[in-house]
Amino acid sequence: MMLQVNNISFSYQEKLTISSLSFNVKKGENLAIIGESGCGKSTLLKLVYGLYDLDEGQIFWQESQILGPKYLVIPGMDFMKYLAQDFDLMPFTTVAENVGNFISNVFPIKKKERIADLLKTVEMTEYAAVKTKYLSGGQMQRVALAKVLALEPEVLLLDEPFSHIDNFRKNSLRRKLFSYLKEKQITTIFATHDSADVLAFANQVLVLKDGKLIREGNPKALYETPKTKYIASLFGDVNEIIVHGKSELIYPHQLQIVIKSDLKVTVINSYFLGSHYLIEANYNKGSLFFESENTIPIGHTFYLKKKY
Numbered sequence: 001m002m003l004q005v006n007n008i009s010f011s012y013q014e015k016l017t018i019s020s021l022s023f024n025v026k027k028g029e030n031l032a033i034i035g036e037s038g039c040g041k042s043t044l045l046k047l048v049y050g051l052y053d054l055d056e057g058q059i060f061w062q063e064s065q066i067l068g069p070k071y072l073v074i075p076g077m078d079f080m081k082y083l084a085q086d087f088d089l090m091p092f093t094t095v096a097e098n099v100g101n102f103i104s105n106v107f108p109i110k111k112k113e114r115i116a117d118l119l120k121t122v123e124m125t126e127y128a129a130v131k132t133k134y135l136s137g138g139q140m141q142r143v144a145l146a147k148v149l150a151l152e153p154e155v156l157l158l159d160e161p162f163s164h165i166d167n168f169r170k171n172s173l174r175r176k177l178f179s180y181l182k183e184k185q186i187t188t189i190f191a192t193h194d195s196a197d198v199l200a201f202a203n204q205v206l207v208l209k210d211g212k213l214i215r216e217g218n219p220k221a222l223y224e225t226p227k228t229k230y231i232a233s234l235f236g237d238v239n240e241i242i243v244h245g246k247s248e249l250i251y252p253h254q255l256q257i258v259i260k261s262d263l264k265v266t267v268i269n270s271y272f273l274g275s276h277y278l279i280e281a282n283y284n285k286g287s288l289f290f291e292s293e294n295t296i297p298i299g300h301t302f303y304l305k306k307k308y
Contacts (some may be wrong), residue, residue, distance in 0.1 A: 008057030
């Protein structure tokens with residue numbers, strides 16, 4: 001079983017938004033889509049769901065072709081669900097009613113158990129009887145996640161699924177969600193700007209820029225050999241440094257202080273990040289970042305070298 005996207009292109013108001021893009025996703029895999037704002041991540045999800053008509057190309061889930069509104073009265077495919085950033089909840093009904101809206105009433109006890117299980121997955125059990133209009137944005141996002149899971153899709157499309165979730169809850173929630181998706185073998189494509197989503201939970205990654213696919217691969221390979229500063233910067237701070245006459249992309253944690261080297265820097269800022277400090281220093285008429293266990297006084301000059 002596989003989702004196949006074959007050479008698709010799409011224009012919005014005569015502007016090419018997605019250009020000659022192809023990829024495949026196997027059943028049960030998680031595919032992350034990353035790239036700067038406006039690169040086409042959300043548009044690609046909508047095209048896969050069938051909300052827009054393609055200019056060129058085809059999209060298939062197994063043998064079924066995914067068609068747009070030109071061919072379907074109600075856009076979207078039954079075996080696929082799309083969670084946008086507007087959540088689409090019913091404000092005057094409870095959390096439990098929103099989640100259970102598409103679960104069969106034939107077996108009420110099983111329905112109640114299913115709702116409870118889904119609310120537990122998104123950590124919203126205690127809000128089951130609360131009307132959604134009283135929820136925060138993050139709570140609404142968690143209910144919306146439970147709602148699309150209730151529909152038991154074969155393919156799930158998520159657009160920035162944790163963007164409204166508080167940091168203290170985000171780590172636990174995404175572990176539970178991706179564990180659930182793996183258990184149910186739900187093929188998932190998610191657009192995100194959070195590198196933690198990508199590195200910890202994606203099987204494959206698409207990197208988009210200006211609507212074009214510029215790199216595809218597993219997250220570990222992309223992180224360790226990003227090839228361009230654009231790709232590396234999607235995973236966090238990165239330095240472009242001349243090492244032995246050659247330009248190298250080096251993450252802050254890959255640098256260490258040494259007695260002497262060709263890389264002389266002067267500290268201009270120190271940021272406490274809990275487990276370490278992120279130090280900003282002057283380098284080659286610009287800034288460079290590296291990590292340190294301790295703070296370093298502003299104005300201090302010393303030498304750095306890449307760890308091997």
